[in-house]
Amino acid sequence: MTPPHGVAAPLHGVDPAWLPDGALRGVGARRVLVRGEGVLVDTARTEVTHACAKFGGKMVGEGEAYELLLRVTGGGDQEAEGFLLERGDGRTTVTAATPAGLLHGYFHVVRLGGATFVDAPPETHRPALDLRMLDHWDNVDVHPVMGQVERGYAGGSLFWRDGKARAEPERVRAYARLLAASGVNALGVNNVNVHATEARLLTDRIGEVAAIAAELRHYGIRTHLSVSFAAPLLLGGLDTADPLDEGVRAWWRAAVDRVYDVIPDFGGFIVKADSEGQPGPFAYGRSHADGANLLADALAPHGGTVHWRAFVYDHRQDWRDRSTDRARAAYDHFAPLDGQFRDNAVLQVKHGPMDFQVREPVSPVIGALPATRVAVELQVTQEYTGQQRHVCALAPMWSEVLRFRPRGGDGPTVGQLAAGGGLVAVSSAGYDPFWTGHPLAQFNLYAFGRLAWNPDAEPGQLLDEWIELTFTPESTGDPALLRSGLRAVLAGSWATYEKYTAPLGVGFMVQPGHHYGPSVDGYEYSPWGTYHFADRDGVGVDRSRATGTGYTGQYAPPWSDTYETPDTCPDELLLFFHHVPYGHVLHSGRTVIQHIYDAHFEGVEEVVAAQEVWASLAGLMTPARHARVSELYEEQLRCAREWRDQVNSYFLRKSGVPDGAGRLIH
Numbered sequence: 103m104t105p106p107h108g109v110a111a112p113l114h115g116v117d118p119a120w121l122p123d124g125a126l127r128g129v130g131a132r133r134v135l136v137r138g139e140g141v142l143v144d145t146a147r148t149e150v151t152h153a154c155a156k157f158g159g160k161m162v163g164e165g166e167a168y169e170l171l172l173r174v175t176g177g178g179d180q181e182a183e184g185f186l187l188e189r190g191d192g193r194t195t196v197t198a199a200t201p202a203g204l205l206h207g208y209f210h211v212v213r214l215g216g217a218t219f220v221d222a223p224p225e226t227h228r229p230a231l232d233l234r235m236l237d238h239w240d241n242v243d244v245h246p247v248m249g250q251v252e253r254g255y256a257g258g259s260l261f262w263r264d265g266k267a268r269a270e271p272e273r274v275r276a277y278a279r280l281l282a283a284s285g286v287n288a289l290g291v292n293n294v295n296v297h298a299t300e301a302r303l304l305t306d307r308i309g310e311v312a313a314i315a316a317e318l319r320h321y322g323i324r325t326h327l328s329v330s331f332a333a334p335l336l337l338g339g340l341d342t343a344d345p346l347d348e349g350v351r352a353w354w355r356a357a358v359d360r361v362y363d364v365i366p367d368f369g370g371f372i373v374k375a376d377s378e379g380q381p382g383p384f385a386y387g388r389s390h391a392d393g394a395n396l397l398a399d400a401l402a403p404h405g406g407t408v409h410w411r412a413f414v415y416d417h418r419q420d421w422r423d424r425s426t427d428r429a430r431a432a433y434d435h436f437a438p439l440d441g442q443f444r445d446n447a448v449l450q451v452k453h454g455p456m457d458f459q460v461r462e463p464v465s466p467v468i469g470a471l472p473a474t475r476v477a478v479e480l481q482v483t484q485e486y487t488g489q490q491r492h493v494c495a496l497a498p499m500w501s502e503v504l505r506f507r508p509r510g511g512d513g514p515t516v517g518q519l520a521a522g523g524g525l526v527a528v529s530s531a532g533y534d535p536f537w538t539g540h541p542l543a544q545f546n547l548y549a550f551g552r553l554a555w556n557p558d559a560e561p562g563q564l565l566d567e568w569i570e571l572t573f574t575p576e577s578t579g580d581p582a583l584l585r586s587g588l589r590a591v592l593a594g595s596w597a598t599y600e601k602y603t604a605p606l607g608v609g610f611m612v613q614p615g616h617h618y619g620p621s622v623d624g625y626e627y628s629p630w631g632t633y634h635f636a637d638r639d640g641v642g643v644d645r646s647r648a649t650g651t652g653y654t655g656q657y658a659p660p661w662s663d664t665y666e667t668p669d670t671c672p673d674e675l676l677l678f679f680h681h682v683p684y685g686h687v688l689h690s691g692r693t694v695i696q697h698i699y700d701a702h703f704e705g706v707e708e709v710v711a712a713q714e715v716w717a718s719l720a721g722l723m724t725p726a727r728h729a730r731v732s733e734l735y736e737e738q739l740r741c742a743r744e745w746r747d748q749v750n751s752y753f754l755r756k757s758g759v760p761d762g763a764g765r766l767i768h
Contacts, residue, residue, distance in 0.1 A: 120284070121280060124575065125571045126212060127574075134161055137172070145321060168193070182232070183206055184203050184228030196208065234555065235369075237529065240260070241259070241300060242300050248295075250262065253617075256532030261292075277531060282323060285554055286551040289325060290328055291311060296330040301337060304327065325368060325369060328371070330380070331383070334350050358404065371401065394408055395444045405446075408447050412436050421626070429455040436467055443474050445475070448475045448477045451479060458485055469519065469658055470658075480526070483529060486617055488741075490539035493735075494546075494596055496546050504516050505558070508661070527550045544572065545568050562593065565593060587719045600705075601701040601708070608641065640684055668686060684759055695753060699762075702745065710739065713739060
């Protein structure tokens with residue numbers, strides 16, 4: 103009998119992404135027994151029942167012969183979400199200590215496909231990170247500037263529409279299914295910039311959050327809520343939000359109690375405070391540890407966590423003042439507070455010191471807080487990497503970040519340091535039929551979940567995995583040609599995007615406000631602290647200890663020394679750390695100015711080549727998917743040419759140095 107839980111059937115008019123029915127063949131053609139109790143076990147049963155109905159297999163009962171056994175034992179070596187895979191003698195067994203582990207084991211079997219049933223030694227799988235969370239920057243009301251989804255490029259919100267909940271549980275559950283299949287286990291349902299309407303989700307509108315949580319729960323995803331630090335003032339009628347005021351503390355305790363009354367498995371809060379106009383503890387002369395601990399104490403009796411964002415800086419900087427450095431801000435604010443946060447307070451740190459640029463160094467904050475739980479924050483939504491109009495596969499960038507060792511030598515990697523707090527990312531998903539706007543941007547969403555499960559996963563293997571799941575043999579006439587073409591357009595796309603945008607780590611150079619397309623001086627004289635300082639002689643920001651802002655001193659050795667001089671700094675980060683002459687010779691042997699010219703011409707040429715490969719894949723996938731990507735490639739090529747011509751013309755005019763290859767620069 104099919105239990106009343108789970109989703110299984112694809113939604114009409116919505117792309118199935120990496121869970122088309124064809125991906126279920128390996129399970130669906132077998133005799134399968136599922137043992138265990140609970141909501142997530144019921145979900146696994148429904149998944150198996152659907153797969154068997156499609157491919158002729160059978161859900162069997164106790165005592166019947168089976169080829170695949172999925173079981174919860176309540177013990178063993180598996181941790182909360184881990185599982186043991188055993189294959190041999192004509193049977194495959196997935197054993198988990200918990201229902202969550204069983205569901206992850208089921209999706210692992212789906213990924214393996216037919217290989218699930220090939221004899222192999224036992225394998226134990228467990229996530230490297232306990233928390234693997236997507237934050238949605240979704241607004242309940244349509245914001246007059248940022249719209250329904252801040253920095254969203256995939257249609258409207260999956261959860262909210264024009265001031266109300268969408269009330270489309272099937273779509274929410276289908277999204278939860280995709281996320282669980284990639285490894286995600288937590289989700290924030292609203293924007294970290296909490297406006298007046300969204301603030302009320304904590305109180306009189308908590309029932310709408312509970313309805314979303316009810317759907318996410320079927321796939322083991324815990325719901326989190328972004329809250330305003332000023333909620334006691336905005337919602338509670340208090341005259342203060344001072345984190346040390348007993349009335350404020352009592353208000354938060356009561357508010358949290360009411361949340362858990364309706365969402366018993368609620369994960370906790372996400373807070374952006376004293377940042378870009380959001381209220382925070384600085385207004386009361388208190389520290390960010392005081393602010394975070396206020397909420398941590400209210401959540402602790404229920405097992406909840408507060409994720410306190412470290413994105414705190416002066417966004418009203420005087421551009422004339424070169425001693426103030428936005429890159430320093432998070433470290434300067436939070437490193438002195440190490441050890442002062444509660445055990446259930448997590449400091450959520452962006453992976454780079456600025457703002458999700460196509461190239462940044464790893465934030466020194468990540469390695470500077472040994473006594474604090476740290477979560478590393480990535481951005482799946484492509485705010486600065488093409489806004490889901492450009493192909494830009496981000497897994498290679500994230501992999502570099504996660505494998506970086508902030509303390510050098512044999513010290514822990516970023517992925518290991520994040521084990522205490524988790525890996526978090528801003529979601530790219532929306533109400534678009536393809537979920538992510540650009541169909542190929544689905545890979546970024548999938549890869550985030552897989553890297554959160556295993557930060558050491560190889561990006562190339564994840565790409566192959568996503569392709570095999572998404573483009574099943576049933577969906578294409580020539581699987582080998584299609585897969586080689588997809589690898590060709592995706593594998594090097596991050597490097598291509600970097601080539602035709604801001605050079606050598608300097609960042610930004612985008613149109614102010616919406617951040618799409620080139621504007622070399624767009625932020626150069628603004629208060630946002632995002633400068634490149636190009637003049638007639640050179641370009642870049644001096645962040646050295648010897649002559650600059652001292653930012654390099656925030657790193658532990660050997661990086662503090664590696665980044666200190668142009669001679670030792672990696673080429674790809676040179677202009678982030680140093681102001682150098684246009685004639686400075688890179689480790690590549692080219693001068694800075696020639697690199698700028700060459701990279702921008704190469705980037706456009708690579709887009710042209712990728713577009714041609716994509717055109718050759720017509721007829722090998724659904725017409726709608728191919729047409730959407732083809733249309734977007736036209737825009738990517740137009741924009742890449744604009745980047746090339748504006749950046750090259752700008753630096754030719756600044757430097758007076760001609761292109762060594764004699765190409766046309768305007």
